[in-house]
Amino acid sequence: MKRKPLPFSVNRNDARSLVDQVADGMRQAIVSGHWRVGDELPSTRELVPLLGVSHIVTRAALSRLAAEGYVLTRHGLHPMVRDRAAKQWRGHVVLVCPEGDDNYLQTILAGALRDGLLAADYLFTQISIRRAPDGRFDFSYLDAMLARSVDLAIVVYDHVESFRHLAARGIPFAALRDVPETPKGAVGITYLDLNMAAKAFAAACGAIGVQRVVQVRWDRHLCDVSNACRAAGIKVKTVNIPIDKAEGRLLNVKRGGFNAFSKLFADAKSHDPSTVYFTTDDYLAAGGLLAIADAGLDIPGDIRFATWANAGLGPFFKKELSRMEFDPAAAGATMASAAIAYLKTGIYPSGTSVGPKWIRGATL
Numbered sequence: 001m002k003r004k005p006l007p008f009s010v011n012r013n014d015a016r017s018l019v020d021q022v023a024d025g026m027r028q029a030i031v032s033g034h035w036r037v038g039d040e041l042p043s044t045r046e047l048v049p050l051l052g053v054s055h056i057v058t059r060a061a062l063s064r065l066a067a068e069g070y071v072l073t074r075h076g077l078h079p080m081v082r083d084r085a086a087k088q089w090r091g092h093v094v095l096v097c098p099e100g101d102d103n104y105l106q107t108i109l110a111g112a113l114r115d116g117l118l119a120a121d122y123l124f125t126q127i128s129i130r131r132a133p134d135g136r137f138d139f140s141y142l143d144a145m146l147a148r149s150v151d152l153a154i155v156v157y158d159h160v161e162s163f164r165h166l167a168a169r170g171i172p173f174a175a176l177r178d179v180p181e182t183p184k185g186a187v188g189i190t191y192l193d194l195n196m197a198a199k200a201f202a203a204a205c206g207a208i209g210v211q212r213v214v215q216v217r218w219d220r221h222l223c224d225v226s227n228a229c230r231a232a233g234i235k236v237k238t239v240n241i242p243i244d245k246a247e248g249r250l251l252n253v254k255r256g257g258f259n260a261f262s263k264l265f266a267d268a269k270s271h272d273p274s275t276v277y278f279t280t281d282d283y284l285a286a287g288g289l290l291a292i293a294d295a296g297l298d299i300p301g302d303i304r305f306a307t308w309a310n311a312g313l314g315p316f317f318k319k320e321l322s323r324m325e326f327d328p329a330a331a332g333a334t335m336a337s338a339a340i341a342y343l344k345t346g347i348y349p350s351g352t353s354v355g356p357k358w359i360r361g362a363t364l
Contacts, residue, residue, distance in 0.1 A: 006042070007034050010051050018053050022061035030070050030081055040078040041071065074149035076170055089123040091151035091343045096142060096162050096173075099130040104282075104313050106156055108328040109176075109335070113154070116336025122151075122343065129162055137161045146171055152187075152339055158221075174348050176335060178221065188348030190335050196355025197324040198228035201278070201306065204322070204360055206232045210276050210304070216260055216288065217280035218243045218253055223308050223324060223356075225278060239264070241284070250283055257287025258294075265295045265303075272303075276364065279307040286315040305363045308356065320361035330354070 008025030010018055029035050047058040062079055065071040072082040095110055114124040125145055132138040146169055153173040155162045166173040167185030175183055178192045205213060212235040215225055226236045241256040279285040285307035292299060299305045306322040331354035342348040
């Protein structure tokens with residue numbers, strides 16, 4: 001892009017400092033209309049030979065104009081003249097999500113993250129990375145955002161392709177992931193500890209004489225109580241349910257839960273008071289509870305039941321469910337605080353964990 005020439009120069013005999021002269025000259029060029037809103041300005045590096053000053057001087061001058069609201073400085077891009085009458089955003093954060101807008105946890109978490117950032121005057125954009133017809137991930141929308149100005153990207157879940165794409169573009173990024181290691185090139189992580197309440201669940205089972213837990217799940221990346229239960233001396237059987245997500249994930253997970261529990265309780269020997277049935281997903285639990293009711297069984301009279309749940313979503317039952325309850329709004333607020341800390345200090349507070357808490361209801 002062709003940029004307009006500088007309408008000023010520095011004077012070594014001027015009583016003002018070099019930073020003052022550069023900042024004053026650029027400010028006057030904007031105010032006078034030489035540079036208009038949306039125009040790109042020379043970078044700090046390009047200004048050095050044009051003005052015959054150091055990089056320290058040009059960087060300080062542009063930082064001053066940015067603080068005054070005249071200029072938008074952008075990572076990896078040229079500074080741009082901004083509209084001082086418009087909202088003055090302190091920075092721009094992009095949330096990168098995998099495909100699947102029907103994810104309740106992701107939706108509520110993103111809303112809380114957005115609210116926290118907007119309240120602190122940081123612009124927020126959410127982007128879903130979807131697969132193109134050829135099977136590859138489509139990063140075109142993300143690239144369109146990166147071409148403007150992004151100060152931090154946050155990737156939800158362990159989306160390795162997004163990690164690599166952002167690292168290759170040189171964009172600072174953090175991750176919310178269920179692996180407690182920072183991805184290569186990331187500034188930090190918030191650890192999504194899906195098993196945070198597993199020990200409390202196992203302790204509650206042990207306290208009432210439970211000898212076996214039947215864990216029903218449809219995805220190996222979900223909560224897993226196996227290690228916690230075995231450490232407490234409780235046997236674990238895991239029932240894995242195949243789900244065809246292409247035909248509608250939520251409906252099929254509920255249907256899968258109904259079919260799995262209908263099969264489990266087809267044999268009267270399954271009704272064992274020393275066994276607890278645990279579902280690792282709230283939609284799976286909804287189908288399972290329907291199957292239990294359809295079989296004419298009482299909870300906890302005939303069987304004991306517990307589940308993973310998202311605060312505000314359920315699943316709902318006539319009795320309070322014993323559950324590992326995750327609060328996605330609280331997790332989003334935690335991530336907003338971490339993002340703001342990074343944008344202010346350059347340091348992302350890694351080591352922070354978010355996860356469910358154990359709630360002993362009436363079904364255990």
